[in-house]
Amino acid sequence: MRHVGFYWTRPVFWAGFRQLDPSPEIAAGQSRTIRYQRALVRQWAGRVGAEIVEEVVAMEIAPDRASPALLGDLERALGIAAQKAARLVLVDFADAHGWRRHGPLWDRLAREDHALISPEPLDLEGAVFDPVEHFRSWRRTCDAHIATRPEHRALILAALQDLETLALPAQAEALNRAGFRTFTGRTWTADNLRKFVRITG
Numbered sequence: 001m002r003h004v005g006f007y008w009t010r011p012v013f014w015a016g017f018r019q020l021d022p023s024p025e026i027a028a029g030q031s032r033t034i035r036y037q038r039a040l041v042r043q044w045a046g047r048v049g050a051e052i053v054e055e056v057v058a059m060e061i062a063p064d065r066a067s068p069a070l071l072g073d074l075e076r077a078l079g080i081a082a083q084k085a086a087r088l089v090l091v092d093f094a095d096a097h098g099w100r101r102h103g104p105l106w107d108r109l110a111r112e113d114h115a116l117i118s119p120e121p122l123d124l125e126g127a128v129f130d131p132v133e134h135f136r137s138w139r140r141t142c143d144a145h146i147a148t149r150p151e152h153r154a155l156i157l158a159a160l161q162d163l164e165t166l167a168l169p170a171q172a173e174a175l176n177r178a179g180f181r182t183f184t185g186r187t188w189t190a191d192n193l194r195k196f197v198r199i200t201g
Helices: 024-030 032-048 068-083 093-097 103-109 131-147 149-161 168-177 190-200
Strands: 002-009 051-059 087-091 114-117 122-124 127-129
Touching (some): 002 024, 002 032, 024 032, 032 087, 032 114, 149 168, 168 190
Parallel strands (some): 002 087
Antiparallel strands (some): 122 127
C-alpha cells in the first residue's frame, strides 16, 4: 500500500499564476486545487491504510486545453513509484463529474497501475472546498475577465496616443512604468506591443 501522490493544476495567466513551485508543500500554498488534491489523497491514505511515500506536483502550460506538458512530471512520478515499489495515486475529476479527460495524461496512465480517488467536498483550513463549485466559479471568473478584453484594448490604445512619438521599446517601457500590463498580465515589450498594435490596427 505504498503510493506516490500526483497533483496537477492549470495556470491563470491574467492573475499572474504562471509557475508552480516543485515542492508539494509550497505548491499547496500557491494553488487551492493542489492543496485540495493533496489533502484528499492524504485523507484517503489514512482511511485505507496506505502510505504516501512521495508527492509530485505539475502545471499545464495552457489554461484551457490539454497538452503533453504534464508528461515530464508524470514520468518523474512514475519513475519514483517504480523505484519505491509504489503505485501512483491521483484525483479523478473527470470521471466523477463527466468532464473531458486530459488526453495525454490519461493515455499515458492507461499503461500503468495506479489508484484513482473520486473528488468530494473537503474541509480545507476551516472552509469547505467543493471541487464542482470551485471549477464553475473559476470558469465564471475567467469568462468575466475575457469579457473585459475590449475595455482593456481601448485603455491601452488611449495610453499609446500620448506615446506615439516614441519608438516601440520606449512605448513599452512607458506603459510598464504607468502600471499597464498585457491582457494576460505580462509586462510590455517591443515585440508584444508590435503584435498588439498590428492586431488592433
